Amino acid sequence: MDLLKDKIMAEGRTVGKDIVKVDSFLNHQIDVEFLNEIGKEFFRQFGKEKIDKILTVEASGIAIACITAQYFKVPVIFAKKSQSRNLDNETYTSNIHSFTRQVTYQIRVAKKYLHPGERVLIVDDFLANGRAVMGLKDIIEQAEAELVGVGIVIEKGFQSGGKLLRDAGVKVISLSIIDSIQDGQIVFR
């Protein structure tokens, strides 16, 4: 998606060899008009599929999911994050290890909002190691719902998440894939 690449080139800031900050438009300040272009593109990619729900994880996935959902005309569910604590019978949970922060946290979705047979699209801002998406996929499977695909705004192609998911047979559409960061410059695939 050229519009997105242009935006990342214009506003993204790199830190070291593996961090791209896009907090001017995606995950701190949010350019809602631009997010509508993201939503339209996800609809162009997945709109021919029957989708019942859009699933993401708090916090930075929520904006993308809500704007995207307007094109699909379906509800959003955002998984809640908490440090692992006592299990709740009324929720599906999955544990996610964050390599960045070196902590394991739990994500939760109330059982009553995800039903067997429902067709679910996952969206998120970044795909790096893929642990968050794998956790959401795990929850979809626990609910006996169906994962239709995964829509990602920025995939870090130099990390393993994309391969992990595609090898598992998941349809992953990343609107931009960063292959490397060299001397502070972003190299797109």
Place this chain on the structure above:
Amino acid sequence: MDLLKDKIMAEGRTVGKDIVKVDSFLNHQIDVEFLNEIGKEFFRQFGKEKIDKILTVEASGIAIACITAQYFKVPVIFAKKSQSRNLDNETYTSNIHSFTRQVTYQIRVAKKYLHPGERVLIVDDFLANGRAVMGLKDIIEQAEAELVGVGIVIEKGFQSGGKLLRDAGVKVISLSIIDSIQDGQIVFR
């Protein structure tokens, strides 16, 4: 807002005398079409004012802020939450005490996204003790920006936040105000 009261009556669940759960449409599963009605109403209430930015706090304010921002055609900023840690010169921070969880956490907004003189609308899902909004107001003041008003979806009229803010001269518009919960029944003002 009658549509909202009807929705709360139909889908809200009460716990004890002071908790109303609206996670079927507002803060876990999100009814995006309904949220557009909320956004339109905030625009009807504040649309005559000049607004430069909409400010909220992660996570449950993000959806409301983004959908609302589409009517105002302005960016959203969501303050990030973290347990208090080392201060960052590049951010405005404020400490918020949560009475519910009995913890103090820090909210942060990067200085570069909030500028002197900018006119800011705060939106959030709930107003209870008002500590989150007071923290956002504190950050707006640090930035020498201007708080135009506060748009709240559900105000708990039996808690002190509404009075605290209105006594401080803040224009607070709550689309619904719950006066009490009696025997599991919600009593609106």
